[in-house]
Amino acid sequence: xxxxxxxxxxxxxxxxxxxxxxxxxxxxxxxxxxxxxxxxxxxxxxxxxxxxxxxxxxxxxxxxxxxxxxxxxxxxxxxxxxxxxxxxxxxxxxxxxxxxxxxxxxxxxxxxxxxxxxxxxxxxxxxxxxxxxxxxxxxxxxxxxxxxxxxxxxxxxxxxxxxxxxxxxxxxxxxxxxxxxxxxxxxxxxxxxxxxxxxxxxxxxxxxxxxxxxxxxxxxxxxxxxxxxxxxxxxxxxxxxxxxxxxxxxxxxxxxxxxxxxxxxxxxxxxxxxxxxxxxxxxxxxxxxxxxxxxxxxxxxxxxxx
Ligand SMILES: Nc1nc2c(ncn2[C@@H]2O[C@H](COP(=O)(O)OP(=O)(O)O)[C@@H](O)[C@H]2O)c(=O)[nH]1
Ligand SMILES: [Mg+2]
Numbered sequence: 001x002x003x004x005x006x007x008x009x010x011x012x013x014x015x016x017x018x019x020x021x022x023x024x025x026x027x028x029x030x031x032x033x034x035x036x037x038x039x040x041x042x043x044x045x046x047x048x049x050x051x052x053x054x055x056x057x058x059x060x061x062x063x064x065x066x067x068x069x070x071x072x073x074x075x076x077x078x079x080x081x082x083x084x085x086x087x088x089x090x091x092x093x094x095x096x097x098x099x100x101x102x103x104x105x106x107x108x109x110x111x112x113x114x115x116x117x118x119x120x121x122x123x124x125x126x127x128x129x130x131x132x133x134x135x136x137x138x139x140x141x142x143x144x145x146x147x148x149x150x151x152x153x154x155x156x157x158x159x160x161x162x163x164x165x166x167x168x169x170x171x172x173x174x175x176x177x178x179x180x181x182x183x184x185x186x187x188x189x190x191x192x193x194x195x196x197x198x199x200x201x202x203x204x205x206x207x208x209x210x211x212x213x214x215x216x217x218x219x220x221x222x223x224x225x226x227x228x229x230x231x232x233x234x235x236x237x238x239x240x241x242x243x244x245x246x247x248x249x250x251x252x253x254x255x256x257x258x259x260x261x262x263x264x265x266x267x268x269x270x271x272x273x274x275x276x277x278x279x280x281x282x283x284x285x286x287x288x289x290x291x292x293x294x295x296x297x298x299x300x301x302x303x304x305x306x
Contacts, residue, residue, distance in 0.1 A: 013292060014302040016284035020265030021305030023048040026076055033067040041080070048263060048303070049235040051270025058083055074306070081304040087269060088296035093253055093278035095225075096127070096293050104136070104182040105189045106215060106222040110208060110249060111229035112241055113196025116257035116283055118147060120229050121193045122154030123291035124255075124281070128189060129158060136187035137162040138178040140171050140211070143195035143204075151193055158288070161187055171195075171207055172214040179218050192223075205248045212249070225252045227280060230271070232256045235264030242275055251275075257283030260290070265303050 014021075024044050031037050042059035046052055061083050067076060111117050118141070125135040137155050139162060141147035148164055155162035163181050165174035175192060182190045194211070195204060215222040228251045230238045238256075245251055254277050259265050272279055279294040292298075 009292070010298055010302070013282075013284060013298050014305070016260035017265050017299075017302040018305070019261070019263040020048050020259070020303050023263040024266070024304060026073060026080075026304075028071065028073050028076060033069065033071060035063065038063045041076075045266065048266035049270070050266035051236065051273075054087070054270050054273060077304040077306055081300045081306055084269060084303070085296050085300040087273060088279075088300060091272035091277070091279050092294060092296050093280040095253060095278070095280045096131075100133075100189060100224070102219065102221060102224050103188050104179065105224050106179060106192070106219065107190065107225045107227060108192050108194065108208075108211070108223040109227050109229060110194050110245060110251075111196070112231070115196070115229045115231040116255075117141075117196070117229045118150050118154075118193050119286065120255055120257060120281075120283060120291060121151065121191050122158065123283070123288055125154075125160055125191055126158050126288050127291065127293075129160060133189050134187045135160055135189045135191055136178065136182045136185070138175060138190060138192040139164045140175055140178075140192050141195040142169060142171055142174065147193070147195070154288075161185060172210045175211050176214050176218065179215060179222070205244075208249050226250050227252065228254045228277075230254055230256045232259040232265060232267065232283070233262040235262070235267045236270065238267060238271060239274065242271065242277075246275065251277055253278045253280040255279070255281045255283065255291075260284045268299070 026041060038059050041062060042055050045055035045058060065079060109117050109121050125137055128135050137151055137160055139148040139151045142165060152162060163178035179190060212223060228245050256268055259282050281291050281293050284290050284292060
């Protein structure tokens, strides 16, 4: 595993969210703590994709707080960070703190093409392996040959078991076989990397439905977790993706990737509030250790640049 000695865990998250925190520019020098000031903060939060409603709510809190002339910039930021923390705390995931209740635990990873599914499956499997699990990766994106190669690359690099189907294999059949393989080989968790589902491709959504149906023949309670991968750079537009997958397939948890390359890091706040879904982790880079379990405290401080 790549070691990063130059930066601590939190510094790395803060660095990754720099574009967002720079967008939320709160400068109080020479300003009166009046309604114009509050409006300015509200605008800045909207620009960082916090969402119009949430920004208005936060603005009201700032207004009610009635900061005095002596207030420092850090105090204002700290106040906003605390309010955001309170909003996000209920949406922390217990994924890493709980034992899996099935063996194998079957996890289906879904999302639009390019959002970071394959990379995230590898990163997640790596964390699980480090904490003593024996994951089986399943290359269920048979849509593109390159996708299978990509997952194979990660499996080799991390040293993980992988299930790959025959060319042109039916996806549902492939997943069925992979679960049998996991049972035989003692893998306690199965991570299924699926093909990118575009909202306008009904057939691909149907295929996912079939995958869900077929795995139930082996385990009635499967899939035990459905994780939706969202691309952080899409900001508010991610809402449309959640709507589709929620209505057609179901979602248990979300992971938001690419927060390192965007000023729209605030989108996580409106997403979690609207859909009340736990945020399992955030992606802050392309390396294996660039997936961080979501921590509301860290995140709320990082997007304010504290
Ligand atoms: N900067 C950055 N890039 C990421 C992150 N997650 C994934 N990517 C990149 O996004 C691209 C698409 O990822 P991929 O896993 O192939 O997406 P998929 O089509 O959903 O499977 C790849 O180049 C990844 O390296 C992230 O958190 N940060
Ligand atoms: Mg992929």
